[in-house]
Every structure is written in C-alpha cells, then in structure tokens.
Amino acid sequence: xxxxxxxxxxxxxxxxxxxxxxxxxxxxxxxxxxxxxxxxxxxxxxxxxxxxxxxxxxxxxxxxxxxxxxxxxxxxxxxxxxxxxxxxxxxxxxxxxxxxxxxxxxxxxxxxxxxxxxxxxxxxxxxxxxxxxxxxxxxxxxxxxxxxxxxxxxxx
Numbered sequence: 825x826x827x828x829x830x831x832x833x834x835x836x837x838x839x840x841x842x843x844x845x846x847x848x849x850x851x852x853x854x855x856x857x858x859x860x861x862x863x864x865x866x867x868x869x870x871x872x873x874x875x876x877x878x879x880x881x882x883x884x885x886x887x888x889x890x891x892x893x894x895x896x897x898x899x900x901x902x903x904x905x906x907x908x909x910x911x912x913x914x915x916x917x918x919x920x921x922x923x924x925x926x927x928x929x930x931x932x933x934x935x936x937x938x939x940x941x942x943x944x945x946x947x948x949x950x951x952x953x954x955x956x957x958x959x960x961x962x963x964x965x966x967x968x969x970x971x972x973x974x975x976x977x978x979x980x
Contacts, residue, residue, distance in 0.1 A: 862933065865960070866964040904969060
C-alpha cells in the first residue's frame with residue numbers, strides 16, 4: 825500500500841526522481857499545520873456559537889446549527905474539490921500549488937470566523953451564530969481534508 829502524501833512508488837524511477845520537486849516531508853508538515861488551523865477554526869467557531877445562544881446544542885436550535893455546519897462543510901468540500909480529488913486519485917499537486925491553496929483557504933476560514941464574530945454587533949444574534957456554525961463546519965472539513973494524506977491510495 826502506498827501512502828498518498830506525494831511519495832511515488834519506488835518501481836517508477838522517473839517519478840521517484842521527481843519526488844524532490846514534490847517535497848513530501850514539507851507537504852506533510854504544511855498539511856499538518858493547515859489541519860491544526862482548520863480544527864482550531866472549528867473549535868473557536870462552535871465555542872463562540874455556543875456562547876451566542878445559551879442552549880444552542882439542545883432542542884430546536886440544534887437543527888439550525890447542524891444545517892449551518894453541514895452547509896459550511898459541503899461548501900468547503902465543493903470549493904476544495906480539486907484537492908480532494910488529488911487525494912483520492914493518488915496524484916498530488918506541486919508543492920507550491922498546495923501551499924498557495926492552503927494559504928488562501930486559511931485566510932478564507934479566518935475571515936468567515938471573524939465575520940461571524942463581528943456581525944453579532946450589527947445584526948441579530950441568530951445570524952452571527954449561524955455564520956459561526958458555517959465557519960465551524962468549513963473548519964472541520966478542512967481539518968478532515970488534511971487527514972486524507974494518511975489514507976493509503978488503493979490501486980487495482
């Protein structure tokens with residue numbers, strides 16, 4: 825079983841020589857850092873949403889929180905679908921493309937988190953809580969995406 829983190833199979837010498845361009849250890853490190861950022865955004869978002877509405881994760885408000893978090897999760901998956909496809913196909917991106925994607929995604933995750941926090945000052949509290957749940961779902965999806973680097977690639 826091969827690991828899907830940029831290391832090519834040893835049988836393919838040409839691809840193995842190109843591994844230095846893919847920088848597998850730096851790819852792993854950057855993926856781990858981005859995973860921590862995604863998990864942190866999810867944790868901060870859900871914690872802030874819980875303080876916005878006292879019993880958010882109980883009763884009827886739980887339904888809205890789940891729908892908003894699911895929307896954020898699937899929105900992130902849709903936006904990052906080329907990266908998810910690269911994980912499942914076993915064909916990684918060049919290191920520079922990966923770093924640019926992670927940088928843009930981290931900035932977007934942090935922006936949605938800060939908008940969710942800030943909108944509570946000018947809009948109803950429920951809107952702020954829903955945006956924080958969207959941010960939490962997107963952060964959870966981002967963290968999950970980085971875990972895929974450890975999933976073995978299956979070849980027929």
